[in-house]
Amino acid sequence: MDQPRTTVDRLLADASGRRPRADARRNVERLVVAARAAVAEVGVGFSAHEIARRAGVGVGTFYRRIPSLEALLESVLLEVLDEIADVADRAADDPDPWHGLCAFAVAYVRLRAESCGISEALGGACEDLLAQRLEDLRERVRRLVERAQSAGAMRTDIAWQDVPFLFAAAATGGRTIGLQAGGQQWERNLHIVLDGLRAPRPSPLPGTPPA
Structure with a gap:
C-alpha cells in the first residue's frame, strides 16, 4: 500500500482506511497552512492554540483533526x-x-x-x-x-x-x-x-x- 504523499494525507490517514469528509480535509489543510506559516515566522515552538487561531478554527477542531501537536510539526518539517x-x-x-x-x-x-x-x-x-x-x-x-x-x-x-x-x-x-x-x-x-x-x-x- 502506498504511503501518504502529502502532509494533509499523512495526518488524515488512519488504520480504518475511511475517506475523510470534505470539511474535515479542509480543516486539516487550513491547519497545515497555518503551521507552515508559524514555523517560518516563530520557529518550532508554537502551540495548538496558536495554530488554531491562525487557521480560524477552534482548538477543539485542532485536537479532533490532528493526532498531536508533535505530529503536525513533524509532518510540516x-x-x-x-x-x-x-x-x-x-x-x-x-x-x-x-x-x-x-x-x-x-x-x-x-x-x-x-x-x-x-x-x-x-x-x-x-x-x-x-x-x-x-x-x-x-x-x-x-x-x-x-x-x-x-x-x-x-x-x-x-x-x-x-x-x-x-x-x-x-x-x-x-x-x-x-x-x-x-x-x-x-x-x-x-x-x-x-x-x-x-x-x-x-x-x-x-x-x-x-x-
Whole structure:
C-alpha cells in the first residue's frame, strides 16, 4: 500500500482506511497552512492554540483533526525537507555541476533565511523526528559538492562537510553591531561564499552593502 504523499494525507490517514469528509480535509489543510506559516515566522515552538487561531478554527477542531501537536510539526518539517531534497535531486541532474550546486545553494539558503523554524530544524532542533531526512540531505550535499569538485569547478581543498556550515553562515540575521542588513543580504553573503568555493573566476555581487 502506498504511503501518504502529502502532509494533509499523512495526518488524515488512519488504520480504518475511511475517506475523510470534505470539511474535515479542509480543516486539516487550513491547519497545515497555518503551521507552515508559524514555523517560518516563530520557529518550532508554537502551540495548538496558536495554530488554531491562525487557521480560524477552534482548538477543539485542532485536537479532533490532528493526532498531536508533535505530529503536525513533524509532518510540516518533513514536507519542507522533502522539498529541499527534490531541489537537490534536480541540481544533481543539471549537466553543469557548478550551476547545479549554486541552484541548490540559493534555494537552501533562501529557506534558511526566510524560515525561522527550518533554520532551527536544520541546526539540530527536532533532530529525533528528522534524523533520516537529515542523513539523506547530508548525502545529497556530499554528492553535489564532490560532483562540482570532480568537474574542476570547485576547490578540492574544502571538505564537503564545510559546505553546510558555510551555507548556514550566509543566512544572516537582519542586524549586527549596529548595521542594518541590505535587502538582498543573504544573497550577497552567499555569492561571496560561492566565490570562495569556486575554482576560477568570481561573479558580480547582487544588492547593496549593509548600511
